Amino acid sequence: AQSVSQHNHHVILSEAASLELGCNYSYGGTVNLFWYVQYPGQHLQLLLKYFSGDPLVKGIKGFEAEFIKSKFSFNLRKPSVQWSDTAEYFCAVTPYNNNDMRFGAGTRLTVKP
Amino acid sequence: DTGVSQDPRHKITKRGQNVTFRCDPISEHNRLYWYRQTLGQGPEFLTYFQNEAQLEKSRLLSDRFSAERPKGSFSTLEIQRTEQGDSAMYLCASSLGSIRGSTEAFFGQGTRLTVV
Numbered sequence: 001a002q003s004v005s006q007h008n009h010h011v012i013l014s015e016a017a018s019l020e021l022g023c024n025y026s027y028g029g030t031v032n033l034f035w036y037v038q039y040p041g042q043h044l045q046l047l048l049k050y051f052s053g054d055p056l057v058k059g060i061k062g063f064e065a066e067f068i069k070s071k072f073s074f075n076l077r078k079p080s081v082q083w084s085d086t087a088e089y090f091c092a093v094t095p096y097n098n099n100d101m102r103f104g105a106g107t108r109l110t111v112k113p
Numbered sequence: 114d115t116g117v118s119q120d121p122r123h124k125i126t127k128r129g130q131n132v133t134f135r136c137d138p139i140s141e142h143n144r145l146y147w148y149r150q151t152l153g154q155g156p157e158f159l160t161y162f163q164n165e166a167q168l169e170k171s172r173l174l175s176d177r178f179s180a181e182r183p184k185g186s187f188s189t190l191e192i193q194r195t196e197q198g199d200s201a202m203y204l205c206a207s208s209l210g211s212i213r214g215s216t217e218a219f220f221g222q223g224t225r226l227t228v229v
Contacts, residue, residue, distance in 0.1 A: 044204070081172060100161070100171075105153070
């Protein structure tokens with residue numbers, strides 16, 4: 001079955017630490033890739049997206065993600081996290097020409113001040 | 114606020130009752146999605162509309178669930194004869210799409226359903 005896997009359920013970091021959250025998907029064809037963030041009590045917001053072109057995508061708030069086609073991965077990174085980055089992060093995949101956006105189970109990030 | 118809005122934000126209902134949720138998408142968006150999210154899980158796709166046409170339905174959408182988007186603007190999701198397993202956050206999202214695919218989806222705050 002087609003799926004999206006996020007390997008880390010809960011990540012705890014201190015401020016200024018570097019972050020990498022893993023995301024792998026199992027679709028074989030062309031895909032559109034997204035990272036969404038959900039801050040406590042708020043709705044899902046788009047962090048960044050990849051449709052085509054440069055596989056290194058920069059998003060808001062200093063986040064970036066790298067699409068590695070051969071590894072079916074789209075990992076999220078940030079060089080130095082802040083306390084305000086505490087949130088739940090969701091990777092999502094939409095197969096090209098398909099409108100069924102599939103989400104991973106999410107990774108809860110806790111940043112200690 | 115010109116984002117996606119959902120009503121109500123919270124709904125508590127007794128098992129066996131029917132409930133209806135409303136979603137108002139961003140006005141120029143032609144695509145509208147319904148998702149369900151339970152604790153510790155990512156959103157699960159339920160159904161999708163392009164304008165007023167319901168184009169895809171997940172197998173998660175049992176016969177008790179029905180969704181409409183009568184004029185291609187707002188949408189309603191109805192759950193009949195609710196069960197405790199229906200307790201979840203129901204999310205609506207909208208996007209501006211084309212034949213070649215969709216732009217990113219914008220999400221509402223969700224409707225939290227509790228079936229007691």
